[in-house]
Amino acid sequence: MRGFSLRSKNYDMTYCVGIRLKDGMVLASDTRTNAGVDHISTFKKMYRFGVAGERMIFIMTAGNLATSQAVINRLRRDIRQDSGTHLLNVPTLSEAAELIGRYSAQTAQQTRQTAAMIQDNGSFGSTFLLAGQIKGYGMRLYMIYQEGNNIYATCDTPFFQIGESKYGKPILDRAINHNSNLDDAIRAVLVSFDSTIRSNLSVGFPIDLLVYRNNSFTMPQGIRITEDNPYLHSIRSQWSQGLLDILRRFDTPPPEYLA
């Protein structure tokens, strides 16, 4: 029963970020899957779909691993069978977001019913970030809730996070706006992951990172950033040192602060 329980409830303490800027989109996810300290594995949480020159679609997911993978498998099967609406023929990303929401809510609901029958009370929902561009439209970034509904990023809300999002939110709030350039977004994303990983052991390296340039309609290669990546390493140490330097440069608190 323990083995079954671990499998059915394998719950990602994922951290994923999607940022939509005027020049392109920056997507990043950690790769750790956690079902207790004795059971930590590395799974990919970022999925790519595309037709060169016509559409590029990226999906990241957090939550129940079985639900997330079932949704991705169903999306892939739809493409293979090429009957009805699927990611490679759906007219708009908005409809793709609705499709993912429907699959996700259905899968979680089925698992919940089975779980209720065996009196297992787990978390079976998943959330998704859907990013991409279809010819004739601008880039779109959606967050799909576990209930199946969705919201999309605007110029005022240029980024979404799913999973363990709070530790890494302040730096994104401060550093990112719609006009930020891609290099700056990459820097902020690395710092955001570093803060999260330092504060929560269940989010871990490596990080999958992918940059899509506006109107390129080419599949980015992406990069898997391991803990020993030299650029990551330099960012982390410069950030740590820089923060302590700012704190040290602050004026001394006035006497009434210590009264």
Add this chain to the structure above:
Amino acid sequence: MRGFSLRSKNYDMTYCVGIRLKDGMVLASDTRTNAGVDHISTFKKMYRFGVAGERMIFIMTAGNLATSQAVINRLRRDIRQDSGTHLLNVPTLSEAAELIGRYSAQTAQQTRQTAAMIQDNGSFGSTFLLAGQIKGYGMRLYMIYQEGNNIYATCDTPFFQIGESKYGKPILDRAINHNSNLDDAIRAVLVSFDSTIRSNLSVGFPIDLLVYRNNSFTMPQGIRITEDNPYLHSIRSQWSQGLLDILRRFDTPPPEYLA
């Protein structure tokens, strides 16, 4: 019914921090109470008890406001009636923590039973930080869970947070260790609150801040830091600017990051 519901569930999205260092303790809490956007009030979340020269005890609380206030009132009534064990005669802070935990769990449990009878399903638990020093002992800092049990700070874990703690944790993780001085702790606490307040509207200024010096056994005056406090203002702007400067000084991401 709406009025009743708001009162019984008035739930603090508080943020409180307690730090125990070799030279003393730094305690801080926000003052906002929130039961929906149309119903935000300012309440004190930090309580002081003491006998000059003999003991100083400080309590901060987060969670259900009715539960928190009931516990504080009961602690005060015990002192007034001066029968049995109360905060001003309890031999150790460890026993004080157990007392608070018992009162808190009992209060929440009673409310839950009443709520179940009227089919109201709310959050009635509170958490507490208890800090202080009793003559003959070192300074102690406890976190009391809503179930009534507690943990205490050690040299390896010099700070506790309750309430909306994640946004403001990374800076404390980086900046605070047992040997940090009080000035540095104050600076880090202000930054931690600033990050939290920027990321979550339900935590708000002013901040109550109090510094207790090791072995002083005097009641600190404390300070209520409003949003227009000049020192806070300078910290906030130096921090914002400093962070962006670090990000800007980072090397350009290598080409494989944008491939």
